[in-house]
Amino acid sequence: MSGTIQVCAACGSETPETDPHPRCPRCRGLLEVRHQPPAQGGNALRATFDARWGVRRGPFASGVWRYCEAVLPTAGEHILSYPEGNTPLLAHATVARWTGVQDVLLKHEGQNPTGSFKDRGMTVGVTQARRVRARAVACASTGNTAASLSAYAALAGLPALVLVPKGQVALGKLAQALAYGARTLLVRGNFDDCLELADQASDRLGVYLLNSVNPFRIEGQKTIVLELLQQLAWEPPDWIVLPAGNLGNTAAFGKALEEAREWGVIDRVPRLAAVQADGAAPFALSFRGGFAERRRVEPHTVASAISIGNPVSYDRAVRAIRSTNGVVTSVSDDDILEAKAVVDAAGIGCEPASAAALAGTRRLVQEGVVRPRDRVVAVLTGHLLKDPETVRHYHEQIEPPHSPPPARANRPIEIEARLTEVERAMRG
Ligand SMILES: *Cc1c(COP(=O)(O)O)cnc(C)c1O
Ligand SMILES: [Zn+2]
Numbered sequence: 001m002s003g004t005i006q007v008c009a010a011c012g013s014e015t016p017e018t019d020p021h022p023r024c025p026r027c028r029g030l031l032e033v034r035h036q037p038p039a040q041g042g043n044a045l046r047a048t049f050d051a052r053w054g055v056r057r058g059p060f061a062s063g064v065w066r067y068c069e070a071v072l073p074t075a076g077e078h079i080l081s082y083p084e085g086n087t088p089l090l091a092h093a094t095v096a097r098w099t100g101v102q103d104v105l106l107k108h109e110g111q112n113p114t115g116s117f118k119d120r121g122m123t124v125g126v127t128q129a130r131r132v133r134a135r136a137v138a139c140a141s142t143g144n145t146a147a148s149l150s151a152y153a154a155l156a157g158l159p160a161l162v163l164v165p166k167g168q169v170a171l172g173k174l175a176q177a178l179a180y181g182a183r184t185l186l187v188r189g190n191f192d193d194c195l196e197l198a199d200q201a202s203d204r205l206g207v208y209l210l211n212s213v214n215p216f217r218i219e220g221q222k223t224i225v226l227e228l229l230q231q232l233a234w235e236p237p238d239w240i241v242l243p244a245g246n247l248g249n250t251a252a253f254g255k256a257l258e259e260a261r262e263w264g265v266i267d268r269v270p271r272l273a274a275v276q277a278d279g280a281a282p283f284a285l286s287f288r289g290g291f292a293e294r295r296r297v298e299p300h301t302v303a304s305a306i307s308i309g310n311p312v313s314y315d316r317a318v319r320a321i322r323s324t325n326g327v328v329t330s331v332s333d334d335d336i337l338e339a340k341a342v343v344d345a346a347g348i349g350c351e352p353a354s355a356a357a358l359a360g361t362r363r364l365v366q367e368g369v370v371r372p373r374d375r376v377v378a379v380l381t382g383h384l385l386k387d388p389e390t391v392r393h394y395h396e397q398i399e400p401p402h403s404p405p406p407a408r409a410n411r412p413i414e415i416e417a418r419l420t421e422v423e424r425a426m427r428g
Helices: 042-052 065-071 093-099 118-131 144-156 171-179 191-205 215-231 248-262 282-288 314-323 333-345 352-366 388-396 419-427
Strands: 004-008 014-016 031-035 089-091 103-108 137-140 160-165 183-187 239-243 271-277 327-331 375-380
Touching: 031 215, 042 065, 042 215, 065 215, 065 248, 093 103, 093 333, 093 352, 103 215, 118 137, 118 144, 118 215, 137 144, 137 191, 144 160, 144 171, 160 171, 160 191, 171 183, 171 388, 183 191, 215 248, 239 248, 239 352, 248 271, 248 314, 271 282, 271 314, 271 352, 282 314, 282 327, 327 333, 327 352, 333 352, 333 388, 352 375
Parallel strands: 103 375, 137 160, 160 183, 239 271, 239 375, 271 327
Antiparallel strands: 004 014, 004 031, 089 103
């Protein structure tokens, strides 16, 4: 008998790990994957993970499957891996100074195969699709999930269906979905409408649903936390800061930390700080009211990856914030764009949603929640090239929402093809 089951977070009913329903078959609640604790925890489990560090071939070359005891111990020969993960933990003095924390490290998830952390969940999700013998896979997405699903489905030889809100998906992400060959539907509506449709389609058409309701994606995303802990020689930071939209990642981080403590991998749990955009901050609003009520908003933000008004993983994320003594905050689009300009000009680069983590860190320092001497890891969730239009807009001011130009704008200079003009431009 397998040691892994799916448990409904709402009604508690249990289903086998290979049950393909995206939600609880009884009450449609969110499912959670529950593993039997590994036979050996603590030092022995850390040593197992450490022994796989640097393996170059097979599943253990992946920064997800290296932690298979915590992800999906029974995946076996079904594993489909690029490989993914193994992302760097970067230090940069200018970025640190801007946030007000000396010791801030950037976990750059934009370095994954399709340029976002979604690959960590998708390798597990598509592996699971193979295990349940799915004939096709589908998702609704603000862009990165679509890009990742399209790539992993193509690797697996499975047809993919993606639903994205028309006109609200960053150019790089849409380009990826098309290029990797997914059937791409531009829905006249917002992300929440897409999610609803995908849910219904999976019921009716029998395709395997790989939204973040899918609990196996959460299992893969836990490895962001496990990998950063391992990179810190299992010495936990004081804070882990991340952008928050649909709240799947917030939930994954909380679950990873709970299990890591239960299994003796760490003895102290870092505090989570989830950061939303002011224009799409239902979770931050709810947090300010002590999570007394669930909120819903009409989302508007430049950070399209977190432009979500009714987050699916709300309940899971509340638990993550509570169990880590965490906080939730929000930041303006101007602050997000400034943080992004700082990260970009440092030579690191990220997409707008990712920069919310740094803008949020700065806000929490200004409010005295994060102290300047705390050790902070901020997660950069996606790559700079995901959203080239926002970059052009900021630096070239194609339209003028910003007048005067943003302080960090780096305007291109058009010249005649003459050396004197090059010289003048270099002096200017
Ligand atoms: C998906 C995504 C997020 C938000 O993650 P959630 O799990 O939906 O909260 C943030 N940044 C990027 C780049 C993403 O792709
Ligand atoms: Zn249920």
